[in-house]
Amino acid sequence: MNLSSGIKYSFLVVVVVLMQNKVVVSEEAIKVHLAEGRTDLEEFASKLEMTLNQWYPYIKGLLSSDSSTPNYSPPVTINVFFERMEDKSTIAMASSEGRIILGNIDYYQTHQHDVGSMIHELVHLIQEYPKNVCPTWLIEGIADYVRYYHFHRQDQHTDRVRGKLFLMPRKPSRRQSWRDGYATTAFFLDYVVANVREDFLYWINKSCRDGHYRESIWKKLTGHSIIKLWRKMIKNG
Template identity: 30%
Template structure:
């Protein structure tokens, strides 16, 4: 009987933990943080919250002032990916944070997806993810601490590879052609006005011609 009582107590305690939720607010932005992992590193949790409030207001200001004010973040013990964002909600894998407790800027990438808020069929997926990783590179709080960086160019790369490979290309474009090209493309995607003609409009060259030039001289420093 004693063992049953102890087990029941542990179950109640576990259920109570699963229902824990904290709300943080700063300068009009609200973060509702739900943690389903009792073993989540306290410094990681604190760092995620701090990173959110440092990065999200800047992204709203620089990319989409109409972005929502309240964001929900869930640390999920059942999700087997890394993280994803949808409709103002961010889910982050507890397993990922256990392996990479310093990867605070995973939230930077994901909040950018909320800022993007692209409608269906707004443009290529590789550009969506490339912009989000470009933002992580430019606005990230501690990419170095997470062991995250833009990769060196390789001949087998393509702008369609997405994520960091596309992000590096976008950064090169901001240095070589137009410092605001990412903001412009982001707005086009959100307004469903994206087309490949925009690359010519913003740089005077086609997308493929830009990639060919980048391939010949991919230095970004």
Template identity: 30%
Template sequence: MKKIHLLSILFFVALLPLTQLKAQEIIKKKGYTLSFESNFAELDPKLKKRLIESFFEVYPKLAKEYNPNTLKEVKFSVDTNYKGVAATSNGKVTFSSIWMVKHPEDIDVVTHEVMHIVQDYGRSVGPGWLTEGIADYVRSKFGVDNPGAKWTMPDLKPEHSYKNSYRITARFFTWIEKNVKSGTIKAVDASLRDHTYTSAIWTKLTGKDLDGLWADYVKNPQI
């Protein structure tokens, strides 16, 4: 009976879709642990190596700069079932196999996504555009190969707003850091993490509210 039961289990496993079978690898380095898994059989080993190397190059720097108490164990998953670009939740970054095949040069999707782990805002008291704007600001500052991905922050256009999020907001934040007050974005990030953030923090840090800062940015957007 035991033999029959074992054969039944093996037969069931053999019938599992390949997309459900994930090879896992655990890498420990610089005081951090990365668990890497993929259900994408055609994942380029060179791309996998770059994803892992980018994590260990960037994550410790972001932890030191923004949140030393961030998670020490992180999981990467390349998933054929995920249709976006990448997403992060509870210390796990899921990458779309489709996106990575089409854009293998976009390695700094790692930088953006692991910054979300470092941010650790929980049930954030801030708006979503701010969270994503900070993550792309960090990508622009700490990215390992943004030029290789042809990733840039777009020049200001009349239809832009600081609430557009991502790269548009990131460029505005870069302007604030260079032309208004260095350290502003780091302070805003910290306030989001400890849930003390209100829109008044911009005036407290820079002397102007967001609308006033944006108005100055529009007048002279050079960075």
């Protein structure tokens, strides 16, 4: 991974995280780095760093693993860098091996309200599922579920930096599938959590992280096959 020159790395720091009006001392640290001279993104970088550090303990708890997953440990330090990406369609991406989030500097120059996309990548670093176990559509769906139905919902769907309204995912149509991932799967997950089983996210996340995920787990956890749940959501969601 080619990171821009002139970027300074940081070491572990102790961060005071403000969550729900409580001061929580955390050893985790998320540091946002800008290349020298990028003063146009300083305000955004400062807000992003504060927001990611505030939300990290919450997301880590939301996607927690108990003692039955002994080989898993969430990242302690995460670095966020901005650079120009060859693929212009890429907004941001996470590297679990390097505990790094890369943001497309061309995108964030004009989308400084889009902190939610970085929340999505932060979720990926916390997920850290074994390879070839949890399907990609579910991995991306969980990340967007956390982004929209926790991060944006708590902010009443509005990012106040520019006053732009964040539209929540629309109800999928009959032509779509739960395998579409991202916002479509996120809507489906929210329906299941809200209407079928409140702790569904915990168990589906655990099955992915433990390496035991199978599609049959949907019926085991809810009493309904995944296709029946999807049809119920289309009809009633």
